[in-house]
Amino acid sequence: MSIKIIVKRLLFLVLVIWAASTIVFFVPRLSSRNAIRERFGELARTGGFSPGDLEKLIASMQQQFGLDKPLLEQYLQYLNNVIHLDFGYSLYKYPSTVTELISQALPWTIGLLLVTTIIAFVMGTLLGAVAAWPRAPGWLRAFATPFILLTGVPPVIMAILLVFFIGFRLKWLPLGSAYSVGVVPNWSWTFFFDLMAHQILPAFSLILGSVGAWVLSMRGMGITIQGEDYVNFAEHKGLTGGRIFRDYYLRNALLPQVTGLALALGTVVTSAVIVEGLFGLPGIGSLLNLAIRSNDFPTIYGIVLFITIAVATLMTVLEFVYPLLDPRIRNT
Amino acid sequence: MSSTIASAQAGSRNATQAFDASGEPPVLRVKNLEVTYYTDSGRAKALDDVSFSLSAGEKMGMVGESGSGKSTMALAMMRMIKPPGRVEGGSVFIDDVDLMALDPKAMRQARLNKIAYIPQGAMNSLNPVMRIGSQMVDAIKSHAPSESRTAIQDRCMHALKSVDLDSSVFGMYAHELSGGMKQRVCIAIGVLLEPKVIIADEPTSALDVVTQRQVMETIDRVQDEINAAVILIGHDMGLMAQFVDKVGVMYAGRLVEVSTVRDMFTDPKHPYSQALISSLPNLDNKGVFQGIPGLAPSLLRLPSGCAFHPRCTKVMDTCPKVRPEVEYLPDGRMVICHLYDEETEH
Numbered sequence: 252m253s254i255k256i257i258v259k260r261l262l263f264l265v266l267v268i269w270a271a272s273t274i275v276f277f278v279p280r281l282s283s284r285n286a287i288r289e290r291f292g293e294l295a296r297t298g299g300f301s302p303g304d305l306e307k308l309i310a311s312m313q314q315q316f317g318l319d320k321p322l323l324e325q326y327l328q329y330l331n332n333v334i335h336l337d338f339g340y341s342l343y344k345y346p347s348t349v350t351e352l353i354s355q356a357l358p359w360t361i362g363l364l365l366v367t368t369i370i371a372f373v374m375g376t377l378l379g380a381v382a383a384w385p386r387a388p389g390w391l392r393a394f395a396t397p398f399i400l401l402t403g404v405p406p407v408i409m410a411i412l413l414v415f416f417i418g419f420r421l422k423w424l425p426l427g428s429a430y431s432v433g434v435v436p437n438w439s440w441t442f443f444f445d446l447m448a449h450q451i452l453p454a455f456s457l458i459l460g461s462v463g464a465w466v467l468s469m470r471g472m473g474i475t476i477q478g479e480d481y482v483n484f485a486e487h488k489g490l491t492g493g494r495i496f497r498d499y500y501l502r503n504a505l506l507p508q509v510t511g512l513a514l515a516l517g518t519v520v521t522s523a524v525i526v527e528g529l530f531g532l533p534g535i536g537s538l539l540n541l542a543i544r545s546n547d548f549p550t551i552y553g554i555v556l557f558i559t560i561a562v563a564t565l566m567t568v569l570e571f572v573y574p575l576l577d578p579r580i581r582n583t
Numbered sequence: 584m585s586s587t588i589a590s591a592q593a594g595s596r597n598a599t600q601a602f603d604a605s606g607e608p609p610v611l612r613v614k615n616l617e618v619t620y621y622t623d624s625g626r627a628k629a630l631d632d633v634s635f636s637l638s639a640g641e642k643m644g645m646v647g648e649s650g651s652g653k654s655t656m657a658l659a660m661m662r663m664i665k666p667p668g669r670v671e672g673g674s675v676f677i678d679d680v681d682l683m684a685l686d687p688k689a690m691r692q693a694r695l696n697k698i699a700y701i702p703q704g705a706m707n708s709l710n711p712v713m714r715i716g717s718q719m720v721d722a723i724k725s726h727a728p729s730e731s732r733t734a735i736q737d738r739c740m741h742a743l744k745s746v747d748l749d750s751s752v753f754g755m756y757a758h759e760l761s762g763g764m765k766q767r768v769c770i771a772i773g774v775l776l777e778p779k780v781i782i783a784d785e786p787t788s789a790l791d792v793v794t795q796r797q798v799m800e801t802i803d804r805v806q807d808e809i810n811a812a813v814i815l816i817g818h819d820m821g822l823m824a825q826f827v828d829k830v831g832v833m834y835a836g837r838l839v840e841v842s843t844v845r846d847m848f849t850d851p852k853h854p855y856s857q858a859l860i861s862s863l864p865n866l867d868n869k870g871v872f873q874g875i876p877g878l879a880p881s882l883l884r885l886p887s888g889c890a891f892h893p894r895c896t897k898v899m900d901t902c903p904k905v906r907p908e909v910e911y912l913p914d915g916r917m918v919i920c921h922l923y924d925e926e927t928e929h
Contacts, residue, residue: 385665480707487661487702488722488772489694498721502712578756579711 257571264567271559272333272552276326279548287312287342289546316342316549329552338553343545349553352538359429359534360527363450364519367457372512374458375465380501382466383473386492395466402463406522410456410529418452425449427530453530457522461515468511472504479503506577513569517562520554609636611780611812616673618652618659618836620882621666627882629655629668631836634909635917637812639779642803644823644844645816646859647833648879653816654703656833657782661700662690677779696726699773701783701802703816705766709757715768716753722772742771745808746801763794770801777809784816795819799826820863824848832856835880835890841917852918854895889921897922 288309295305313319316339317328332338338349375398381387382395401409418426430436430445476482477500485499523536531537535554542550574581618630630652637643645653658664660675662682675682677697685693694700702708710718719739723730730738740750746767757765766786773781783802787795803826806813815827823830823844830847832840832855840853851857858875877894880886886893892902899921907919 480702480705481710483663484700484702484708484769485710486663487694487700488725489691489696490721490725491691494721494725498713499710503710506712577712578714579758 260567260570264563267563268333268556268560269330271563272330272556273326275552275555275559276329279546279551280322282546287316287318290343290345316340333552333556338556339549341542341547341550343542343547343550349549352550353535353553353557356533356535356538359532360520360523360536363453363526363532363534364457364523365516367454368461368512368515368519370454371458371461372465372508372515375462376469376505376508378462379466379469379471380473380496380504383470383477383504384496384500385477386496395470398459398463398466400463401459402467404460406456406460407525407529409460410453410526413452413456414529424452427452427532429532449530453526453532457526465508465511469504469508472507473500476500476504502576506573509569509573509576513565516565517558520558608638609812610639610678611637612674612676613656613660614674614676616656616659616675617671618655618664618668619671620668622883625883628885629836629882630659632909633673633833633836633838635831635838635841637780637814639812640806640810641829642806642813642815642827643841644827644830645814645833646818646820646823646830649818650879650882651833652836653833654784655836657700657784657814657816660780660782661694661698663700692726695722695773695778696776697778698780698782699776699778701766701769701773701781701786703784703786703788705769705786706762706789708769709760709765711757713756714753715755715757715760719753719772719775722775726776738775739771742775743768745774745805746771747797762790763798766790766794766798767801770798770805774805774809774811777811779811780814781806781811782814782816785818786815787817787819787822795822802826820859832859835885836882837890837919838917839891839919843916846914846916852912852916852923853891853920854897854922855891858894858896889919 291305291309291312310319317325320328336350341347341349341352344352378395378398382392384392404412414426417423425431425448428449430442430449434442434445436442481503482495482499485495490499520535520539523534524540525536526532527534527536528540535557538550539554541547542554613636614634616630616633617628620627620629633652633656635643645656647653655664655668659670659673660682662670662685664670670683673683677693680693680697682690682693682698709715716739719742720735723735723738727735739753743750743752748764748767748771752760752764752768757768760768770783770786773783781802786802787798790798799822802813802815815823817823827844829841829843831838832847832853834853834855840847840851840856842852842856847856848860851860855875858873861873862875875894880890880893886903888901888903888905889895889907892898895902901921901924905921907921907924909917909919910923911917912923
């Protein structure tokens with residue numbers, strides 16, 4: 252791969268991030284809501300400010316957040332902040348900065364979503380590959396079937412069913428939240444096991460819900476590849492079944508799956524909103540949900556941009572990795 | 584193992600008498616090979632009692648319409664018939680080993696080593712994500728795991744050279760090669776282990792005429808080098824005429840005639856062979872092509888007696904009633920046709 256292509260790809264990455272940040276900047280401004288006013292209105296109802304003081308307070312906060320300046324100036328200031336990865340203070344959780352909020356939430360999302368996505372990918376890909384391989388034993392091929400059936404169940408329903416039966420009825424596992432009430436997070440085995448017990452149900456609902464899709468796409472690809480001339484010729488060459496499976500069948504059937512994995516990693520946060528909400532986990536999904544509801548746009552910017560940068564970077568990395576997997580797209 | 588030896592001896596006792604000009608024992612003997620496909624709409628006998636033999640260095644062309652069983656025969660000889668197809672019976676002897684009696688592991692070892700197959704769709708027969716070299720090396724390694732790295736390398740380079748390819752092809756990918764080069768790579772892989780028998784299944788289809796000729800010459804040359812018996816499957820009678828020693832004609836799963844290439848073109852015996860030969864364009868009567876009336880029959884509903892009788896111009900009373908058997912004419916040619924019943928009766 253030439254330097255020119257690498258530079259081109261990196262420039263494209265910057266372009267994507269710029270476009271995304273611009274869209275993200277303007278969309279919340281289309282709303283007539285004012286997050287500061289709403290927040291103080293809330294406080295006023297409970298605290299008892301005098302209306303005059305309240306207006307002054309709001310005006311001073313507007314000024315502090317730069318919301319009184321012309322839109323263009325705000326936009327340029329915002330772009331400057333984006334470059335420095337500084338999204339300022341959260342409007343809703345005021346003294347905290349957006350960066351702080353994201354870095355607190357991120358480990359939860361990565362720990363659960365990233366790990367389950369990769370587990371589901373590996374499981375689904377292998378099961379799908381075996382299901383489409385005519386020489387695999389029947390009982391092994393049948394393993395894929397229940398997962399294919401489960402693709403019809405929406406992950407939310409799956410999560411609710413799991414919580415109801417295993418958490419509520421059988422009481423084997425906790426119903427939700429990140430760890431037990433009263434437990435202080437620390438580096439001990441007790442805390443670790445408590446943490447893991449709380450992650451099992453969300454992890455299972457995510458894995459059970461998504462393995463089937465990987466099985467289906469891999470099986471579809473596998474059926475095409477197993478009939479390819481080069482797989483037949485490999486058998487004519489007298490290669491062992493294992494080698495044909497690995498080098499001739501799996502290597503080729505895997506290519507679209509890798510693209511699928513990159514796309515799936517990009518949508519990880521989308522499923523996080525639902526699953527984290529359902530299980531009460533303090534991850535990026537919950538944070539985004541809260542930010543949208545309170546029109547806390549610095550936090551929305553921060554999260555959406557963070558996701559955009561993550562996905563775009565992932566895609567760029569994939570573009571550099573893909574030619575290693577498929578020689579046909581080198582030098583293009 | 585003992586059963587293999589026993590059947591090998593049994594096989595050599597009743598070796599086919601088909602002609603081998605050289606007089607030495609044939610390297611390949613196919614006896615009564617039968618393949619049936621079990622489909623939902625019934626049983627289709629794709630290969631019916633096919634027997635022939637070939638000596639080392641001999642080239643045989645197999646011709647016939649699509650669906651006449653040419654490729655099925657090749658796959659059956661490699662023991663690569665997939666369900667719903669099944670080899671129902673027969674034997675394929677290479678020297679004194681019956682491939683049909685080998686256990687799966689020994690059969691896997693025999694592929695490429697004793698009997699090599701050069702595929703029909705060479706365009707897609709190479710793995711797009713592996714270098715050509717790796718695809719040659721893995722073939723050798725699966726048969727000779729103890730061979731040293733340099734010996735394997737030498738073998739590959741030699742094979743590439745023998746098919747007129749540059750040694751740089753070793754490090755290339757399939758998409759970097761032209762169609763003719765890919766076909767040659769397949770030939771190079773086929774001869775890597777110097778097999779006794781090579782089956783080339785329409786090796787020149789999808790190539791232009793100039794490349795076709797080059798590929799055929801390549802097959803010719805590598806065959807001479809390793810003195811293998813070659814079975815060439817194809818439709819192109821003209822190309823066959825230039826390269827093979829004898830021609831087998833297949834119709835509806837049966838091998839209906841085997842003759843030397845000269846006899847086949849000057850005096851074909853079976854009416855179907857006659858029709859095939861007269862359908863070839865000819866400089867003497869330009870523009871007049873003789874087609875063969877009718878269509879190839881469905882293998883699920885074969886005509887009674889001789890399967891060719893509905894299309895035959897020389898049909899007789901016995902043809903729809905009695906299934907013709909293999910007959911050897913006095914000059915050693917094999918034909919399956921009632922026309923020659925009397926000639927061979929005595």
